[in-house]
Amino acid sequence: MSHQSALAHLPWNSPAAAEARDCVGDDRHTLTFGEFARRVEAAAEQLAEYGVGPGGAVAVMLPNRVELLVGLAAAWRLGAAATPINPTFTAREAEYQIEDSGAVVVLGDNPGTHSAGRPLLLADELRREPAGTLPPPATTGDEIALLIYTSGSTGRPKGVMLSHANLDAMSSMIVERMLLGPEDRCLLFLPLFHVNALLVSFLAPFRVGAQTRVMGRFSVAGFFAALTDFRPTYFSAVPTIYSMLVSQPVDGDFSSVRFGVCGAAPASAELLTATQERFGFGLVEGYGLTEGCCASCVNPVDGVRKLGTVGPALPGQRVEVMAPDGTILPPGERGEVVIQGPNVMVGYLNRPEATAETLREGWLHTGDVGILDEDGYLRIVDRIKDMIIRGGENIYPKEIETVLHGHPGVLEAAVVGQPDETYGEVVVAYVAGYPDAELRVEDLLETCRANLTKVKVPAAIHLVDALPKNPVGKVDKPTLRSRLAAPSQTSA
Incomplete structure (x- = not known):
C-alpha cells in the first residue's frame, strides 16, 4: 500500500456531505469540516506572507485549542513541516527547538511567547476566510510533516522527522485497530505537542469524518463535564489520569464510551482492571515511540485483550524481539523490541549518527526490553537504560x-x-x-x-x-x- 500526504484526509478533500458536520471544537467554538477547511486555507495564506513554503517549518507554541490544529494543517497546506512546542517551556527550551528546527515563524497565543527572534503570529489574529490566493495543494508523502522533539532526558532534544506518509500510514492503522467511524466522538485532553494526541485524537478521527473535542488542560471536573456535555465514544489517556479518575469519589455517566486508550507509559494490571470495573468500558493498552509515529502495538477494541501486554502489532507493522547479536528471538524469549513498517520515522533532524544508531539494518531499535507470546502479544519488561x-x-x-x-x-x-x-x-x-x-x-x-x-x-x-x-x-x-x-x- 502506498502512502500519501496527510492532507489527503483533511477536510478540504472531504465529501460534500461532511462539510456541515461538526469537525473539531474547544471551549471557545466548534467548527464544521467546511469551516475548518476555510480556516486552514486562510491561515496558510497568512503563513505564506511570512515566507513559509515547501521545506520550511512553522513552530506552533500553543496550549490545546482549535487554532493549534489549524496551524499544523496550514503549514502542511504549504508543504512545510510543523513543530509543536510545549507552551510551558522556558525561553531557553523554546528557543533551542525553534532554532534547531529552522522555523520561519512562530504561532503563539500572547505577545510574550518566546520566538527566538522569529516573527510571531498570534492565534487570535489568524484570518477566518481565505482570499483564494494559493495554488492547489501539492504536498507529497515523502515530505516532512512533523518535527517532534524527544524529551532530552539523555541529552539535547532531537527532532524526530515524521513524513506525510508516516502520518497517513499511522492514522490508517489506528482507524483499523480501533474500528473508528464517522459517528465516533473523541475527547482530546493529552498535550498536542506529542504524537499520541496528534494521531489518536486528531488525524485518525479526521480521517473518517468523526468529531473531536479539545480540552485545554485536563482536570477531573472538566473531564466529567465534557463526559456529560460531549458524550465521547473514546479518549486516550496516560496511566496517571486513569489513576486520578479511579481515586475520585464522583462517578460520571460513561454509557457513551466504547473504549479508552492507555498509553505513553506502562500501566499496572490492577489499574486497568480497576478502571474497567469502576466505569464499565474496555481499556486498551498500547505501546509505541515518537520515532514510530505513535503506536506499534495496541490491544484490540473488539477482540482478546490481554492484561499485562500492550497487544499485538498494528496492521502493516512488524514487531519482533531481538538478541544483542541481531538474531530474532522466538516467543517467550526476552530481548530488545524492534520495529519495521511505513510508520517508522525518516530520521533525526541533522543527526545522522543518532539516526544510524537507532535505525540499524532495517529496524527501529526501541531500547525497550520485551517478550512476545505465542499469539504475538507483546509484554514490555523494561527500558534497557532503566x-x-x-x-x-x-x-x-x-x-x-x-x-x-x-x-x-x-x-x-x-x-x-x-x-x-x-x-x-x-x-x-x-x-x-x-x-x-x-x-x-x-x-x-x-x-x-x-x-x-x-x-x-x-x-x-x-x-x-x-x-x-x-x-x-x-x-x-x-x-x-x-x-x-x-x-x-x-x-x-
Missing part, C-alpha cells in the same frame, strides 16, 4: 513496580537504581498512595519480600505525595535518579 545492575545481576524495575502495585493502597510506584560503593547500584522505590490509604514502609517491604528474590527487594522505599512527571505524563525517572545521585554505602 535496568539496574546490582553486584553484576540485571534487575528490571518494572517487575518490582508490578509487585508494589499489587498492594491495595498503592496508586503509583517507580523504581530506580541508587549508586552504591559496594554493589554498584541498589534498588530504591518511590511510592504514592491513594488519598485515604495509610501506607507503611515495612508493609510494602514485606510485600516485596514475599514476591521477589532478595536482590530485588528495595534497599529503601520513599513514600511521596506524588511522583514527578514529564510533560507527557510519564514518571520522570531522571528526576528521581538525580535525588539519589550521591554515592552511599548501603547494606542489604
Whole structure:
C-alpha cells in the first residue's frame, strides 16, 4: 500500500456531505469540516506572507485549542513541516527547538511567547476566510510533516522527522485497530505537542469524518463535564489520569464510551482492571515511540485483550524481539523490541549518527526490553537504560513496580537504581498512595519480600505525595535518579 500526504484526509478533500458536520471544537467554538477547511486555507495564506513554503517549518507554541490544529494543517497546506512546542517551556527550551528546527515563524497565543527572534503570529489574529490566493495543494508523502522533539532526558532534544506518509500510514492503522467511524466522538485532553494526541485524537478521527473535542488542560471536573456535555465514544489517556479518575469519589455517566486508550507509559494490571470495573468500558493498552509515529502495538477494541501486554502489532507493522547479536528471538524469549513498517520515522533532524544508531539494518531499535507470546502479544519488561545492575545481576524495575502495585493502597510506584560503593547500584522505590490509604514502609517491604528474590527487594522505599512527571505524563525517572545521585554505602 502506498502512502500519501496527510492532507489527503483533511477536510478540504472531504465529501460534500461532511462539510456541515461538526469537525473539531474547544471551549471557545466548534467548527464544521467546511469551516475548518476555510480556516486552514486562510491561515496558510497568512503563513505564506511570512515566507513559509515547501521545506520550511512553522513552530506552533500553543496550549490545546482549535487554532493549534489549524496551524499544523496550514503549514502542511504549504508543504512545510510543523513543530509543536510545549507552551510551558522556558525561553531557553523554546528557543533551542525553534532554532534547531529552522522555523520561519512562530504561532503563539500572547505577545510574550518566546520566538527566538522569529516573527510571531498570534492565534487570535489568524484570518477566518481565505482570499483564494494559493495554488492547489501539492504536498507529497515523502515530505516532512512533523518535527517532534524527544524529551532530552539523555541529552539535547532531537527532532524526530515524521513524513506525510508516516502520518497517513499511522492514522490508517489506528482507524483499523480501533474500528473508528464517522459517528465516533473523541475527547482530546493529552498535550498536542506529542504524537499520541496528534494521531489518536486528531488525524485518525479526521480521517473518517468523526468529531473531536479539545480540552485545554485536563482536570477531573472538566473531564466529567465534557463526559456529560460531549458524550465521547473514546479518549486516550496516560496511566496517571486513569489513576486520578479511579481515586475520585464522583462517578460520571460513561454509557457513551466504547473504549479508552492507555498509553505513553506502562500501566499496572490492577489499574486497568480497576478502571474497567469502576466505569464499565474496555481499556486498551498500547505501546509505541515518537520515532514510530505513535503506536506499534495496541490491544484490540473488539477482540482478546490481554492484561499485562500492550497487544499485538498494528496492521502493516512488524514487531519482533531481538538478541544483542541481531538474531530474532522466538516467543517467550526476552530481548530488545524492534520495529519495521511505513510508520517508522525518516530520521533525526541533522543527526545522522543518532539516526544510524537507532535505525540499524532495517529496524527501529526501541531500547525497550520485551517478550512476545505465542499469539504475538507483546509484554514490555523494561527500558534497557532503566535496568539496574546490582553486584553484576540485571534487575528490571518494572517487575518490582508490578509487585508494589499489587498492594491495595498503592496508586503509583517507580523504581530506580541508587549508586552504591559496594554493589554498584541498589534498588530504591518511590511510592504514592491513594488519598485515604495509610501506607507503611515495612508493609510494602514485606510485600516485596514475599514476591521477589532478595536482590530485588528495595534497599529503601520513599513514600511521596506524588511522583514527578514529564510533560507527557510519564514518571520522570531522571528526576528521581538525580535525588539519589550521591554515592552511599548501603547494606542489604
